[in-house]
Amino acid sequence: MKKLINGVDTVLSESLDGFCAAHADIVTLGEERKFVRRATLTPGKVALVSGGGSGHEPLHAGFVGHGMLDAACPGQVFTSPTPDQMLAAAAAVEQGGGVLFIVKNYEGDVMNFEMAAEMASGEVMTVVTNDDVAVENSDFSTGRRGVAGTLIVEKVVGAAAEAGADLAACKALGDRVNARTRSMGIALTSCTVPAAGKPTFTLAEDEMEMGVGIHGEPGRRRVKLMPAAGIAAELIEAIAGDLGAEARGDAILLVNGFGGTPAMELYVMYENARAELEKRGVRIARSLVGTYVTSLEMAGCSLTVTMLDEEIARHWDAPVHTAALRWKM
Amino acid sequence: MKKLINGVDTVLSESLDGFCAAHADIVTLGEERKFVRRATLTPGKVALVSGGGSGHEPLHAGFVGHGMLDAACPGQVFTSPTPDQMLAAAAAVEQGGGVLFIVKNYEGDVMNFEMAAEMASGEVMTVVTNDDVAVENSDFSTGRRGVAGTLIVEKVVGAAAEAGADLAACKALGDRVNARTRSMGIALTSCTVPAAGKPTFTLAEDEMEMGVGIHGEPGRRRVKLMPAAGIAAELIEAIAGDLGAEARGDAILLVNGFGGTPAMELYVMYENARAELEKRGVRIARSLVGTYVTSLEMAGCSLTVTMLDEEIARHWDAPVHTAALRWKM
Amino acid sequence: MAMTDVGEAAITALATAMAEAMFAHAGELTDLDQAIGDGDHGLNMKRGFEAVMAELPAIAAKPLPEALKAAGMQLVMKVGGASGPLYGTLFMTLGKEIGPAPDRQELAAALAAAIAAVKARGKSDTGQKTMLDVLAPVQAALAAGASIGEIRAVAGEAADATVPMRATKGRASFLGERSIGHMDPGARSSQLLVEAVCGVLGGGR
Amino acid sequence: MAMTDVGEAAITALATAMAEAMFAHAGELTDLDQAIGDGDHGLNMKRGFEAVMAELPAIAAKPLPEALKAAGMQLVMKVGGASGPLYGTLFMTLGKEIGPAPDRQELAAALAAAIAAVKARGKSDTGQKTMLDVLAPVQAALAAGASIGEIRAVAGEAADATVPMRATKGRASFLGERSIGHMDPGARSSQLLVEAVCGVLGGGR
Ligand SMILES: Nc1ncnc2c1ncn2[C@@H]1O[C@H](COP(=O)(O)OP(=O)(O)O)[C@@H](O)[C@H]1O
Ligand SMILES: Nc1ncnc2c1ncn2[C@@H]1O[C@H](COP(=O)(O)OP(=O)(O)O)[C@@H](O)[C@H]1O
Ligand SMILES: [Mg+2]
Ligand SMILES: [Mg+2]
Numbered sequence A, B: 001m002k003k004l005i006n007g008v009d010t011v012l013s014e015s016l017d018g019f020c021a022a023h024a025d026i027v028t029l030g031e032e033r034k035f036v037r038r039a040t041l042t043p044g045k046v047a048l049v050s051g052g053g054s055g056h057e058p059l060h061a062g063f064v065g066h067g068m069l070d071a072a073c074p075g076q077v078f079t080s081p082t083p084d085q086m087l088a089a090a091a092a093v094e095q096g097g098g099v100l101f102i103v104k105n106y107e108g109d110v111m112n113f114e115m116a117a118e119m120a121s122g123e124v125m126t127v128v129t130n131d132d133v134a135v136e137n138s139d140f141s142t143g144r145r146g147v148a149g150t151l152i153v154e155k156v157v158g159a160a161a162e163a164g165a166d167l168a169a170c171k172a173l174g175d176r177v178n179a180r181t182r183s184m185g186i187a188l189t190s191c192t193v194p195a196a197g198k199p200t201f202t203l204a205e206d207e208m209e210m211g212v213g214i215h216g217e218p219g220r221r222r223v224k225l226m227p228a229a230g231i232a233a234e235l236i237e238a239i240a241g242d243l244g245a246e247a248r249g250d251a252i253l254l255v256n257g258f259g260g261t262p263a264m265e266l267y268v269m270y271e272n273a274r275a276e277l278e279k280r281g282v283r284i285a286r287s288l289v290g291t292y293v294t295s296l297e298m299a300g301c302s303l304t305v306t307m308l309d310e311e312i313a314r315h316w317d318a319p320v321h322t323a324a325l326r327w328k329m
Numbered sequence C, D: 001m002a003m004t005d006v007g008e009a010a011i012t013a014l015a016t017a018m019a020e021a022m023f024a025h026a027g028e029l030t031d032l033d034q035a036i037g038d039g040d041h042g043l044n045m046k047r048g049f050e051a052v053m054a055e056l057p058a059i060a061a062k063p064l065p066e067a068l069k070a071a072g073m074q075l076v077m078k079v080g081g082a083s084g085p086l087y088g089t090l091f092m093t094l095g096k097e098i099g100p101a102p103d104r105q106e107l108a109a110a111l112a113a114a115i116a117a118v119k120a121r122g123k124s125d126t127g128q129k130t131m132l133d134v135l136a137p138v139q140a141a142l143a144a145g146a147s148i149g150e151i152r153a154v155a156g157e158a159a160d161a162t163v164p165m166r167a168t169k170g171r172a173s174f175l176g177e178r179s180i181g182h183m184d185p186g187a188r189s190s191q192l193l194v195e196a197v198c199g200v201l202g203g204g205r
């Protein structure tokens, strides 16, 4: 395992310390590193709290700030954070408008946030994201995973909360954005969980994992490495197929790198995905290309499509000032 | 070689097409893909043109836009662009204020920009960046390489040009920022040039390259993998040692990923570098942590320190709106 | 089984045996989880039982019900992942349902209630290739009067029986057919915990 | 050597031979450049001579001086890297200095001027482990009246002689001592170009 760390026991704490020091104008680290919160809170606003296992940086702490989250709870690498973290975060950022948990659909995350919601003193609602269409037979599993689409939910609901939407409205909007969002990804190489010290899976030099999860979970199947056009076609087929009749009109296209794939390749994927979507009558009205929801140093990428309407587009365009996403301020 | 591409001959063109489509609000692709230019130009302003071999994305095209470059010329992967590109770019963006070339110090880049400057019709000046202290005996070589510090030069001079500085002032400022900037990096893995099809170098599972260049050029020496603290200490020692007495007061600290290293590790490096610098009486007044000046998918990072003064800090803080760096607008 | 109060020494022995089992098998559990999950189960259980051990003097000083609740709360608050809330719920519910000096019947009833609480928390049931596929047969054997040796054997067979199962809960469910042929890591950790308890109660292996 | 005008057929033969040498050895040049540079020299030269070949009918139709300038401009505009401006300058200067029907002396003088232009462009000199370490001895042999076979031998020995050199120009200079023990890629490409020309002029290898 080759990583820029001092040890597997300190990687998380040092990384959080560094993150909060580098972005001290935006964020503050909570006690015992239980959460990362905005440096400045807005009285009365609904407080958005997310979190999940670490290793997906910049998700979620990189999206704490004006126009997005109020706090993020970092778990151990690939392990859900614990209810004490969520309780501490909620207590720190709740400003009288209630708390909205934004949770990626993994049993660990869902159960831990659920326990926190049960134990919390104030009003709490929860949006669970589940945009990963790689999981085909969701009746026979715990359902679709929440992946890169979570960032779009956080951005859009964050803007609505900033604009004064109340807790129920934020929850409804979050559910609506999630329902209009689909993702799927592929991996070229494995990630290595620091504490495990060895790759989570192995792929031959000519293989890729189609439909991989952001923890390196296996996807639909292992296939021979394909050209970018073929990968884009299969991912967009899965996404558009699942959206069905909704896949018409304006969309956000997010091409998300998993950590080890450079921008050059992401833009190649963007170009191929764009062509596929336009063939199907989807117009790319907004684009985001970069490394946002990662799986440590895994090479690969995911495509995410969110079907826009006027409200979602307006909130997407609204100012945002976080460590990893910033515009108009 | 595992890359998200359709072929080694189309990777660059597709990537540029994707980049310009994804950021059509900011940039436009020049004819025959010779350059990427701002979508909107400012009459009278000094035109900043940079460029270099591809494979360092987002450098340079990702820094085209308000407050930074007017145009960037992408060469083949790791190969300087050619004079026809620079001539076409200069002609497209020159607005009456003359043209400033910003060139990383590699013989190929320097000579190609030099030939373009000789052939150009209008007024041209050139800033050559050479911030890489890994090159110790610069008397016996072609001198220090221009690496991640180039982004700081582009940002600061870009802001000055936006504020109305004339060509000579921009050139002088660029030289001054470069003179106050030092970088050094390390690699954990090699990159693979698409057309070459195999890694540029090989490192054993327990080795790293100390002082690596952004083309995978060998550095000072090959050493055993060190903890982050040791790496930060050696890099900062080289940087601060070279700055000498200037290494006092406020600085920008840029922790730059080479393409294959995830944010978690970059923030660990930031934390360790920050501690080293503060021990030496350097105060980190501005921070930038991310993947900005890359070497394809190489794992590793570089540290860059720029000693600030009021003018440089003011231009650093000024609004910028490019694909890869954006604030206050 | 204990008919007098389960005291400090017994609680310490039980907790220590469980913790040591988790520490000793952390690598194995992680390997199992790498095959069909996300490769952290061993680390999660280790972290949780480290937290329990750190609090052990305080925990063991309490009456059994309170000790179980406190240990469960440690697991909830420190493990994270899916297994944290589930094992936490298991121990906290055991603590709620049990008296300070349980006999076999009381223990069997409390374990049944705890398993039901896990099912509610996990929206899951037996047959889905999870820890429940070990916990439920162990509870049944306990209720049916099985000896410690028999219970230990039931736990081992039950863990083995998860190998051919297809997961429909937990991360392994994302694998569909491909989850077949691997032992469920949570089933294995449950088996190890049962074995640890049996070891203390039966005196050695 | 030609005393009448170098015509279309000869220019075509010379350019084709040089291009084919670059195509055939692109992998080898890239390997050499991977050892002490950035691994693109073969690709660069291939791209440059592809551009020359694409324009060959137009180039070969020109008188020799114009043909050399046009080929040099193709190299400048298409190769990129360090070798583009350098080989481009070499051919463009040759074109400027040479007549349409050069004899040996004229060719030697033009090559001397072209080498001087390369040195000026590259701020370099012989002994720095670059293409100059092949070009300069080849020019000297040419000026001294060496036979084609002798010139070919000189080029080969000169390329070999770069192996023990320490680079002080080009990317290899960043390696310092570590540049020793590898042939310079630009020296090798110069040798190959010289060999190609010798092959055409001398009729075969
Ligand atoms: N819904 C559920 N009901 C019961 N047990 C479950 C459920 N989900 C997961 N498990 C158990 O938890 C184990 C995985 O735990 P762990 O790896 O620690 O958490 P995570 O899956 O979040 O990484 C599985 O092997 C399985 O036995
Ligand atoms: N300053 C120089 N003077 C003469 N030759 C040089 C100089 N710099 C580089 N070269 C030659 O160019 C070769 C490298 O060319 P190439 O790999 O195409 O360019 P780059 O180094 O930009 O990648 C070297 O092997 C060397 O022979
Ligand atoms: Mg987990
Ligand atoms: Mg090159």
Ligand SMILES: [Mg+2]
Pocket (backbone or CB within 6 Å): C033, C037, C038, C039, C040, C041, C081
């Ligand atoms: Mg797990």
Ligand SMILES: [Mg+2]
Pocket (backbone or CB within 6 Å): D033, D037, D038, D039, D040, D041, D081, D171
């Ligand atoms: Mg080269």
